[in-house]
Amino acid sequence: MKGITKRNRNVLFPIILVLAGLLGISVTSHAITNGQPDGQRHPFVGAVHNGEVFCSGSAISPNIFVTAAHCFRYSGERVWVTFDPEPFAPGNEPVYYTGTWYPHPDFCLGCGPGIPRTDTNDVAVVVLDKNIKLDYYAELPSEGLVDTLTMGTEMTLVGYGAQLYSSGGGPRQPVYLRTRYYATALLIACENTLSDEYIKLTENPAQGKGGTCFGDSGGPALLADTRIIPAICTFGSNSNCTGVGYYNRLDTESILNFIRPYLNKRR
Numbered sequence: 001m002k003g004i005t006k007r008n009r010n011v012l013f014p015i016i017l018v019l020a021g022l023l024g025i026s027v028t029s030h031a032i033t034n035g036q037p038d039g040q041r042h043p044f045v046g047a048v049h050n051g052e053v054f055c056s057g058s059a060i061s062p063n064i065f066v067t068a069a070h071c072f073r074y075s076g077e078r079v080w081v082t083f084d085p086e087p088f089a090p091g092n093e094p095v096y097y098t099g100t101w102y103p104h105p106d107f108c109l110g111c112g113p114g115i116p117r118t119d120t121n122d123v124a125v126v127v128l129d130k131n132i133k134l135d136y137y138a139e140l141p142s143e144g145l146v147d148t149l150t151m152g153t154e155m156t157l158v159g160y161g162a163q164l165y166s167s168g169g170g171p172r173q174p175v176y177l178r179t180r181y182y183a184t185a186l187l188i189a190c191e192n193t194l195s196d197e198y199i200k201l202t203e204n205p206a207q208g209k210g211g212t213c214f215g216d217s218g219g220p221a222l223l224a225d226t227r228i229i230p231a232i233c234t235f236g237s238n239s240n241c242t243g244v245g246y247y248n249r250l251d252t253e254s255i256l257n258f259i260r261p262y263l264n265k266r267r
Contacts, residue, residue, distance in 0.1 A: 038158060038180040039085055044138045044227070045158040045180060045220060046083040048126060050101070056159040056219030058138040058229060059083070062131035064262050066138070067218030068232060068248070069103035069124040077101045079126055083134065085180040087160070099128040104258045120197065122234045122248045123255050124218070125262050138220060139227045140259060141251040146199055146230050151189035154224045155201055158182045159216035159233065185221070188244060198246040199231045221247045 038045070044059045050072050057067030065081055072079065079101045084094035104121040111120050160180050185201040201221060220229040231247035249255065 036181060036183070037085070038182045040135070041182060042156075042158045042180070042220075042222075043083060043134050044136065046081045047087055047160045047180075048079050048081045048101075048218070050077055050079045054160075055217040056233070057081070057126070058158075058220045058232075059132065059134060060138050060140060060229075060259075061263055062133065062137070063099075063128040064259075065099065065126035065128060066220075066229070066232065066250070066259065067101075067124050067126060068234060069107035069122045070109060070119055070234075071124065071217050072101050072103075075102050081126060081128065083132070089179070097128050097130065097132055099126040101126050102262075104255070106254070119234070121254060121258075123232065123250065123258065125259060127262060136227065138222075138229050140256065141223075141228050141230045143251055143253060143256055145223075145228070145251040146249050147251075149187055149223075149230070151187060153187040155185050155187055155230075156182055156222040156225065157185055157201075157216070157219065157233070158222065159219035185245075197252065198234065198248055200244050200246055202244060 046057055046059060046065065048055050048057050048065065048067055048071070053071055055067050055071035057065050059065050077100070079099055080096040081099055082094045082096045084092065086092055087094035101124055103124040107119065107121045107124070109119045158180065188200045188202060199221070216233045219233045221231045221233065222228065223230055229250055231249045231251075233245065234248045235246050250259070
């Protein structure tokens with residue numbers, strides 16, 4: 001696969017994480033909003049970084065990890081993945097696994113149909129160098145699953161980073177708990193040019209629902225309390241991480257045909 005040459009620095013969800021941030025220095029990241037600590041509820045959800053950019057994702061087998069294609073730059077990049085629920089907690093020494101990152105070959109930033117023409121085929125896999133042993137793994141959806149879901153279907157969002165904003169005394173600032181969090185959201189039915197590739201979910205804490213924000217890219221939108229991933233976090237409709245969020249579907253022929261060969265090659 002060819003290296004990605006297009007780069008849109010205005011994409012909402014990847015967060016720039018300088019390596020110093022991994023050592024506990026405050027960095028500008030934020031993630032699951034209006035949620036609660038995940039603990040070991042979703043042990044297959046991990047954090048992935050290349051020393052600069054930090055995203056979320058899911059292990060679907062002992063050596064295959066699914067995340068977003070806009071997170072990193074070049075096919076074949078070396079990355080690090082951890083499944084520690086509190087990898088950045090003071091004094092913690094998380095276990096990291098090395099791997100190689102491969103984006104969908106037809107991924108393109110600025111090519112639509114995202115808002116505003118954000119991207120397409122925003123899915124990537126990390127092939128881990130060694131098999132990992134988790135209690136269980138996430139599952140790919142069956143083709144066309146999203147088309148069978150009704151408006152209001154409950155989804156579970158999982159990711160890493162800061163979970164809320166502080167207010168008062170100046171601009172609102174993100175609060176960094178550096179913990180894997182989860183929250184529930186609801187599917188919004190829509191018929192537009194986005195629906196063939198994305199699902200749309202509520203991100204309104206006023207309704208008691210959670211959402212995603214910078215740093216949750218690639219994290220799963222799970223079907224209710226299952227391990228099935230109909231879609232992964234891609235972009236939002238505003239910079240406040242409220243309103244609605246858009247998630248790249250994994251149940252399309254294009255995406256499943258991209259991921260499955262990696263699973264077939266697993267060790």
